Amino acid sequence: MNPLLPFFIITPLVGAFLIMIIGRFIKEFNKYFTSLILLFLACISFYFLFNTGENIFVYKVGGWEPINKIPIGIYIVMDGFNAIVVCIINLVGFLSAFYSISYIKRYTAENYFYALFCLMIAGMNGVVISGDLFNIFVFLEISVISAYALVAFGVEKNELEASFRYQVLGGIASFLILFGIGFIYWKTKTLNIADIKEAFSTGYDRTYYLFVQILILSGFGLKAAIIPFHAWLPDAHSSAPSPISAMLSGVLIKAVGIYVIIRLFFNMFAISEGMAILITTLGTLSMVIGVFLAIGQWDIKRLLAYHSISQMGYVVLSVGIGMILISRGVRNEVTALAITGGIFHLINHAAFKGLLFLNAGAIEYTIGSRNLQEMGGLAKQMPATAATSFIASMSISGIPPFNGFFSKLIIIIAAIMAKFYLLALLAVIVSIITLASFLKFQRYAFFNKTDNKNERKIKEVPFPMVFSMVIMSILCILLSVLVFPQIREAVLSPAIDILMDPSKYSSIIIGH
Amino acid sequence: MKGMTIIVKKTTQLISGMVFLYGIYVIIHGHLTPGGGFAGGVIVAGSLILVTLAYGGDFLKLVKEESGTTIVESLATIMVILIATAGLLFGTHIFFNNFLPKGIVGHLVSAGVLPLYNIFVGTEVASSIFIIFLSLIIFKEESPQ
Amino acid sequence: MEIALSIITGLMILGALYAIHAKDLLSSVIACGIVGYSLVICFLLLKAPDLAIVQIVVDTITLIIMVAVVLDSSREEQFSKLDTNGYISAVTAMVIIVVLLYFFAVSIQNLDVLGKSTLRMAEHYIEGAAQKTGSANLVTGVVFDFRGYDTMGEAVVLVTAVLGVLTILRLKGKK
Amino acid sequence: MIPYIMCFILFLVGLYGVITRRNLVKIAVSLSIMEISTFLFFALIGYIDGGVAPIVDPADPVKTYVDPLPQALVLTAIVIGLATTAMLMAVIIRLYRKYGTFDIREIKNLRG
Secondary structure, three states: OOOOOOHHHHHHHHHHHHHHHHOOOOOOHHHHHHHHHHHHHHHHHHHHHHHHOOOOEEEEHHHOOOEOOEOOOOEEEEOHHHHHHHHHHHHHHHHHHHHHHHHHHHEOOHHHHHHHHHHHHHHHHHHHHEOEHHHHHHHHHHHHHHHHHHHOOOOOHHHHHHHHHHHHHHHHHHHHHHHHHHHHHHHHOOOEHHHHHHHHHOOOOHHHHHHHHHHHHHHHHHHOOOHHHOOOHHHHHHHOOHHHHHHHHHHHHHHHHHHHHHHHHHHOOOOOHHHHHHHHHHHHHHHHHHHHHHHOOOEHHHHHHHHHHHHHHHHHHHHHHHHHHHHOOOOOHHHHHHHHHHHHHHHHHHHHHHHHHHHHHHHHHHHOOOEHHHOOOOOOOOHHHHHHHHHHHHHHOOOOOOHHHHHHHHHHHHHHHOOOHHHHHHHHHHHHHHHHHHHHHHHHHHHOOOHHHOOOOOOOOOHHHHHHHHHHHHHHHHHHHHHOHHHHHHHHHHHHHHHHOHHHHHHHHHHO | OOOOOHHHHHHHHHHHHHHHHHHHHHHHOOOOOOOOHHHHHHHHHHHHHHHHHHHOOOHHHHHHHHHHHHHHHHHHHHHHHHHHHHHHHOOOOOOOOOOOOOOOOOOOOOOOOHHHHHHHHHHHHHHHHHHHHHHHHHHHHHOOO | OHHHHHHHHHHHHHHHHHHHHOOEHHHHHHHHHHHHHHHHHHHHHOOOHHHHHHHHHHHHHHHHHHHHHHHOOOOEOOOOOOOHHHHHHHHHHHHHHHHHHHHHHHHOOOOOOOEEOOOOOOHHHHOOHHHHHOOOEHHHHHHHHHOHHHHHHHHHHHHHHHHHHHHHOOOOOEO | OHHHHHHHHHHHHHHHHHHHOOEHHHHHHHHHHHHHHHHHHHHHHOOEOOOEOOEOOOOOOOOOEOOHHHHHHHHHHHHHHHHHHHHHHHHHHHHHHHHOOOEHHHHHHHHO
C-alpha cells in the first residue's frame, strides 16, 4: 500500500486542469509548470525502478479488501516490468515537454497543447500501472483522445485528415477491446487481471479462448500499429507537431499497445502455441514490410514513422519467440534471453526514435520543410542537431558502440539459439536496410553540398531544443551499459522473472 | 446566431426551467433513484442548449460564455480529484476512500462522499457538453462558408 | 422476454442497415438516432433503468451534434458508382463478417445462457452493498465507490474530449 | 442465445459500414452503431432471470438483483462513446469546411 503510487495519476491530472485555469491569466506559467510536473514524475518512476526488485506493490484503490480471495476494488500494481515502462513514459515525456517550450511558439493556443500533453501522460501512466482490465480501457481512451487532438494541433488539411483516419481506426480498436472485455467478463465474471487468470485456470472451451485472444490482440494490435493494422501510423506521426510525434512513436504505441499485449498474453492468458506463432509472424511481417515501405520515403517524418513499425516488429518478434518457448514448456535461459532482448529493444527504441523525431523537428523549425531533397549541408550551421542525429541514426541501425546494436544482437542470438534461423536472418537483413536508409537520411540532410544554402540564414535551434536533444543522445549511449550482467540484474531481471513465470504475477496479487 | 420564432421562444420559456430543475433533481438523488451525476448533468446541458437555440445570441456573448464555462468545468473536475485525494489524507489514508459517515440507507444525506461526487461530476458533465455545443455553433458562425 | 429482445434487436439491425445505405444524410443520421433510442427499450427490458436514462439523454445530444454538422451541408450523398476498390473493400468486409459470425456462433456454445449468469466479483456488490457504500442505488454505489477510480478517469475523458474539440475547432492553427 | 447473435450481427453491420462507406458522416454513423451494439452486449451479459432493477428498497430487502457491474461499465462506456463521437464530428465539420465535400475519395484527390 505504497502511498506514492496514486501520484502517478493525480499530479498530471491536477496539473492539466491548473494549466487550463491559471494558464489563461499568466502566459509563461504553463510552459515551465508542465516540465516541472514531468520532472517530478520522472523522479518518482526512477524511485520505483530501483526498489521494486522482486516484490510487487499492490495498491487497493478505495480500500476494498478481497473477500475470500476474490478482489473487489480496482488494483494499482507496480512490478519490475511496469517500472521500466513508466520510466520511459515520464523521461521521454519530460524531454519532449522541455523541447516544446520553444517549438510550440509556432502554434497558437499553447494552453491547450500543454493541458492535452499532461492528460496524455496521465492516460499512459494509468494504463501501465493499472491491474484491472476495464480500467486499462478507460485510461487508454484518455491518452488516445488527447493523441487525436494533438495530431490535429496545427489545423491544416493533411493533419485533419490524418487525425480523422486515426480516430476511425482507433474507434474500431476501442470497440473491439470493449467487446473482448465483455467476452472475458461473460466467462470469468471478474475484471482483475490476476483473478481472470485464476478463473481461466478452472478450464475453458478452446474456440472461445481463441476468439477472445484474437479480439484482444487485434484491438491492442491496432493501437500498437502491428502490420495488418498499421494504416494510420505514417500519416498520424508525420503530421503531428514533432515533440508529439516523438511521444507517439517513442512512447504511446509502446505503453498503450505493446506493453498491454505483453502483459495480457504473458500474465493473463495461458499461452497456446498457435497464438504465439501468430504473434511472432505478425512481428516478423511488420519488421520486414515496415522497412521496405520506408525505403521510398523522402519526407523525414514519414520515413521515421515507417521505421517505428519495423523496430516494433523487432520487439514483437523477440517477445513472440519467448512466448513460443514458454508455450512448449521450455523455461531455460534461451527464453530469458528472448524476452530480455525484446524489453531492452523497447527501451532503446524509445530513446533513439524520440531523438530522431526531435531532430526532424529541429530541421523543420529552422528550414520549414521536411523534404530531404530540399535540404543539404546543415552540419556546419546546426552542429548540435547534426551530432545528436548522427548518434541516433547509428544507434537505430545497430552500430556497435551504441545501444541499438546490443539489443538487436541479443534478439538475433536468442533467435539462433531457439533454432529460428530464418527469423535471425531476416532480422540481420532488415538491420542492414535500416542502416542504408539512415545513411541516406544523414547524407541528404547534413552532409550533402547544395548550391542554394548560402542565402538562407540558418542558425542553431534555441536552448530548450538543444538541451533535450543532447540529453536524449547521452541516454542513447548510456543505455548500452545495460548489457553488463550486474547492471542488467538490477534493472531488467525483475521484469524478466515476472514474464517468465506466468503464475507468479497472479499468485502474489491474489495472495495480498 | 439568430433565434427562432416567437412560438418556440414561448414554449422554451415554459419548458427549460422545468428541464433544468429535473436535471438538478436527478443529480442530487443519484444515490437513491436511477440516474446520477452523468444523466443529470446531460439533462441540465440539454436545457441550456434549448435556451441557446431558441433565443440565439450575438457572437461575442457566446464566446465569453464559452470561456466562462471552460473555467467552471476545470474547477468541477479538480474538485472531483481533490475529493478523491482527500480520501488519501483523512479516514484510512487510501485513495478514493469514502471517509464521510454513511448515514441511513434511503435518506437524502446518506451515502457519505457519493452525493458530493454526483454533484461535481454533474456540473462537470453539464459544462462539458454545453462547451462542445457552443464551440460547434461559434465555429459555424465565424468560419467562411 | 427473449422473444421481445430478439424482435427489437432485429428491428435495430434493419434500422442500422437503412442508416448505412440511406441516400439522404439527414435521414441516415436520424435512423442512427432511432437505433439508439430502441437501445433504451432493450435496457428497460433487461432491468437497467440507470442505463436507459443515460442512453436516452446522451443519444439526444449525439443527435443534436450530428444534425448540427449535417444540416447546412449538401445533404445529398453523391452516389458515384462503386469503382474497383469499392468492390474489393465490400468483398473483404463480407468475408471478414462471415468468418467472425461463424467463429462467434461456435465459441458461445457453452457459455452462460441469457439470464442464467452466475456471479463471482459482483456478488459482493449486491449483498450488504447498501451498508458498505450507503447508497440505495447499487449501480451508483459501484460507479462511485467500488470503481470510483474508473469514474474519475471517465470524467477526465470527457474533459479531454472538450479540450480536443476546442483545439480542433479553433480557426488559426499556426502563427 | 438468439439475442447474443443478433447483437453481434449489429456489431458486424457497423463494422461493414465503417469499412465500405465513402461518406464521412456515414462512417461516423456506423461507428456509433458499433458502439450501440457493444452496450447492448454488456447489458445482455448482466441480466439475471427474475432479477429486479438494482435499487435497494429499505422496506423489503432480500430480492435477487440484476448484476450491477456490467451496468456500471456501460454507464462509463456511454459517456466515452459520446466523447469520441463529439471529437469525430468536430474533425468532420472541419474537413467539410476545408474540402467542401463529405466524400473520402474526393478529399484524397483534392489533396494532390
